[in-house]
Amino acid sequence: MDKKYRISLIYLITILIVLALGIISLLLGSSYIPAADVFAFLSGTQEISRTSAIILAEIRLPRIILSFIVGAGLAAAGTVFQGVIRNPMVDPYIIGISAGAGTGVMLALLLGIEIVFWNFSAVPAFAFLGALLTVFLVYNLAKVGNKLPVLTFLLAGVAVSFILNSVMSFLMVIRTENLQQIVYWLMGSLAGSDWAAIKMILPYFIIGMVVIIYYLKDLNIILLGEESAGHLGVNVEKVKIILLGAASLITASVVSVSGSIGFIGLVVPHIARMIIGPDHRKLMPLAVLLGGAFLLITDSLARTIMAPLELPVGIITAMVGGPYFIYLLRRKTKDIW
Amino acid sequence: MSLMIKTEKLKFSYNKENILKGIDLDFYKGDFIGIIGPNGSGKSTLLKNLSRSLKADSGSVYLDNKVLAEYSSVKLAKKLAVVPQDSQVNFNFNVYDIIMMGRHPYQKRWSKTSDKDKKIVREVMQVTDTLKLKEKNINALSGGERQRVIIARALAQKPEVLLLDEPTSSLDINYQGEIYDLLKYLNKNLELTIITVSHDLNLTAQYCEKLLLIKSGKIFASGSAEEVLTKSNIKEVYNTEVLIKKNPLSNRPFITLIPSANLQENKKNKDFRIHIIAGGGTTKNFLADLVSLGYQITLGVLNIGDADWQLARELGLEMVEADPFENINEDEVKQNKEMISKADLIILTNLPFGHGNLANLKILEEFPEKNKILLNNIEIEKRDYTKGKAELIWNKLLEADNIYLLAEKENLFSEIKRLEKSEMESEL
Numbered sequence: 001m002d003k004k005y006r007i008s009l010i011y012l013i014t015i016l017i018v019l020a021l022g023i024i025s026l027l028l029g030s031s032y033i034p035a036a037d038v039f040a041f042l043s044g045t046q047e048i049s050r051t052s053a054i055i056l057a058e059i060r061l062p063r064i065i066l067s068f069i070v071g072a073g074l075a076a077a078g079t080v081f082q083g084v085i086r087n088p089m090v091d092p093y094i095i096g097i098s099a100g101a102g103t104g105v106m107l108a109l110l111l112g113i114e115i116v117f118w119n120f121s122a123v124p125a126f127a128f129l130g131a132l133l134t135v136f137l138v139y140n141l142a143k144v145g146n147k148l149p150v151l152t153f154l155l156a157g158v159a160v161s162f163i164l165n166s167v168m169s170f171l172m173v174i175r176t177e178n179l180q181q182i183v184y185w186l187m188g189s190l191a192g193s194d195w196a197a198i199k200m201i202l203p204y205f206i207i208g209m210v211v212i213i214y215y216l217k218d219l220n221i222i223l224l225g226e227e228s229a230g231h232l233g234v235n236v237e238k239v240k241i242i243l244l245g246a247a248s249l250i251t252a253s254v255v256s257v258s259g260s261i262g263f264i265g266l267v268v269p270h271i272a273r274m275i276i277g278p279d280h281r282k283l284m285p286l287a288v289l290l291g292g293a294f295l296l297i298t299d300s301l302a303r304t305i306m307a308p309l310e311l312p313v314g315i316i317t318a319m320v321g322g323p324y325f326i327y328l329l330r331r332k333t334k335d336i337w
Numbered sequence: 338m339s340l341m342i343k344t345e346k347l348k349f350s351y352n353k354e355n356i357l358k359g360i361d362l363d364f365y366k367g368d369f370i371g372i373i374g375p376n377g378s379g380k381s382t383l384l385k386n387l388s389r390s391l392k393a394d395s396g397s398v399y400l401d402n403k404v405l406a407e408y409s410s411v412k413l414a415k416k417l418a419v420v421p422q423d424s425q426v427n428f429n430f431n432v433y434d435i436i437m438m439g440r441h442p443y444q445k446r447w448s449k450t451s452d453k454d455k456k457i458v459r460e461v462m463q464v465t466d467t468l469k470l471k472e473k474n475i476n477a478l479s480g481g482e483r484q485r486v487i488i489a490r491a492l493a494q495k496p497e498v499l500l501l502d503e504p505t506s507s508l509d510i511n512y513q514g515e516i517y518d519l520l521k522y523l524n525k526n527l528e529l530t531i532i533t534v535s536h537d538l539n540l541t542a543q544y545c546e547k548l549l550l551i552k553s554g555k556i557f558a559s560g561s562a563e564e565v566l567t568k569s570n571i572k573e574v575y576n577t578e579v580l581i582k583k584n585p586l587s588n589r590p591f592i593t594l595i596p597s598a599n600l601q602e603n604k605k606n607k608d609f610r611i612h613i614i615a616g617g618g619t620t621k622n623f624l625a626d627l628v629s630l631g632y633q634i635t636l637g638v639l640n641i642g643d644a645d646w647q648l649a650r651e652l653g654l655e656m657v658e659a660d661p662f663e664n665i666n667e668d669e670v671k672q673n674k675e676m677i678s679k680a681d682l683i684i685l686t687n688l689p690f691g692h693g694n695l696a697n698l699k700i701l702e703e704f705p706e707k708n709k710i711l712l713n714n715i716e717i718e719k720r721d722y723t724k725g726k727a728e729l730i731w732n733k734l735l736e737a738d739n740i741y742l743l744a745e746k747e748n749l750f751s752e753i754k755r756l757e758k759s760e761m762e763s764e765l
Contacts, residue, residue, distance in 0.1 A: 224435075228419070
């Protein structure tokens with residue numbers, strides 16, 4: 001009972017923090033909107049100026065929602081990757097999946113593909129294809145016999161990232177004139193947020209999450225090692241492919257709107273694991289909430305630190321994530337997470 | 338008894354190297370089997386083929402009369418559980434959660450843990466004595482505790498067969514016994530079929546009912562510990578000299594390495610024969626060493642059951658035997674003479690003399706030309722129970738100049754070496 005109480009408390013506090021962060025973010029921005037107006041807008045009780053209403057409804061609110069989805073998605077994908085690889089040093093950015101998705105997006109834009117049927121835009125589909133190919137490539141590059149040494153996995157990911165990033169830069173340079181846009185996209189930014197972007201990625205995000213949630217228990221058992229999991233009745237190869245596919249789908253959908261934002265998928269799952277333990281059924285919801293919260297904070301910082309100039313949020317997440325990665329590398333209690 | 342696991346012409350190769358070269362075996366329900374063999378013989382690979390971690394190139398494996406490959410992963414997990422060699426868990430699960438994972442094959446994806454699951458987990462924790470570890474973190478446990486938790490998890494699967502790969506290889510001796518005692522209990526009381534791979538011959542011999550000795554991918558021997566662990570089998574499979582005794586507590590064979598027998602230089606058999614006259618355990622300090630140095634050793638006359646007789650038998654030496662507690666008879670003296678006549682050196686240990694074995698001393702008078710080493714770290718008067726007869730012969734022997742009196746074991750070896758050398762020189 002004590003344990004359950006503690007877990008509920010953790011969730012409650014986290015949800016409150018997320019809500020508070022959302023409201024604070026609504027207050028922040030290049031044009032000043034008084035707090036009273038923001039609360040009036042939220043409760044809908046009182047008329048506010050048309051400009052303020054548009055800024056809040058069409059600029060700030062979609063950005064807040066999108067940054068939460070992007071952060072949550074990257075954290076969820078990171079949690080899955082860390083579970084399947086059984087090491088918290090991996091995240092979609094480091095192992096090159098973000099770059100793969102980005103390359104997919106670039107190709108889609110280059111080829112001028114604007115097919116949209118129902119709510120599904122083809123751009124995330126291309127991102128998904130790029131992400132999947134990258135996972136497959138990195139995974140097979142890193143495999144030594146039957147084993148997947150984490151170090152080679154990381155190195156293979158970094159190498160593939162390098163290649164894909166240069167491909168992306170090349171495509172962008174020959175295609176677009178706007179260099180600032182290129183840089184922002186490569187570094188990851190939420191500057192282009194609108195309701196359309198949310199509508200575009202939400203279906204992919206939801207499908208990926210449903211699949212992941214369905215296999216959370218299997219993921220727990222895979223943490224014991226693939227062979228042990230096999231002996232406990234888990235069809236390891238199948239579950240691994242499905243989970244990596246779902247995590248790639250989420251990463252792809254997120255990357256197609258925000259570019260590659262790094263290190264959220266690395267830092268957040270690890271912190272969540274320290275708070276609540278390795279059981280994915282409890283870990284995953286917390287990682288999702290914390291991931292959303294993390295990007296809300298960092299994106300608010302990106303918008304305000306040098307206002308009116310806006311920084312790519314990827315710079316800030318990398319500033320936090322890089323040192324964290326080094327900390328994980330140098331930890332004393334090696335190999336126990 | 339019904340057949341549990343059967344393989345037919347099982348072959349497996351890895352990187353084009355043939356690891357298993359046609360294994361046929363039958364394991365029955367309730368068997369407690371130890372698979373032994375040198376490193377790289379394929380014993381772990383065999384186990385992995387039985388647990389379906391590896392898939393055979395050709396041949397077949399049957400589990401309970403059904404082809405192993407036809408089991409679904411869940412069905413297989415209910416039938417067969419595995420305790421792997423490396424049970425390290427890199428994530429901070431607590432013991433209870435780890436053991437509950439053993440119930441996975443029985444649980445639906447979204448159902449809560451049932452009362453039955455809880456009951457079974459509690460039972461297996463009792464059996465494996467892990468209840469008190471329940472809330473502990475798996476990484477806070479000692480090696481032996483962790484291994485018990487992993488075994489508990491395997492038991493929570495309610496399997497009929499338990500496979501273990503080197504379950505005690507990283508454990509201290511106290512935990513080794515603990516784990517094997519537990520396995521024996523499970524085998525006897527829960528009728529669990531247990532198959533364990535181990536490189537520890539003695540541990541396996543003490544606990545397992547049946548042994549399977551693997552040599553380079555083939556079954557070299559199988560059967561009871563007595564049948565499998567023989568001097569010649571071990572010599573052939575491991576290429577090493579051992580001493581095989583019986584463990585008085587379990588009445589199973591117990592293997593001891595012969596020190597320095599495996600040094601290449603000592604492995605060459607020497608063309609130097611030594612006949613030893615002994616009794617009452619007077620050879621125990623040096624006999625095995627002499628054998629390991631490569632000398633051709635014979636003994637006589639020894640009473641059956643005597644401590645020296647036992648040692649000589651364990652070492653597989655040629656000797657003249659007399660009935661227990663009987664006086665040495667003429668026939669035995671004659672055999673002894675034949676042996677002595679072939680020897681290059683005679684060693685007389687510091688054995689006590691009575692009327693029954695005085696013939697062993699007398700016989701030396703008939704070989705004045707042979708070199709003799711007499712051990713006398715106990716003076717002859719103190720071990721003469723023949724009212725001076727033995728002392729008389731002894732003193733007469735001492736008059737010759739090819740007699741060497743020695744008190745220390747160390748001197749014995751250097752003396753033998755010296756005599757061997759002069760013998761070789763005289764032959765040249």
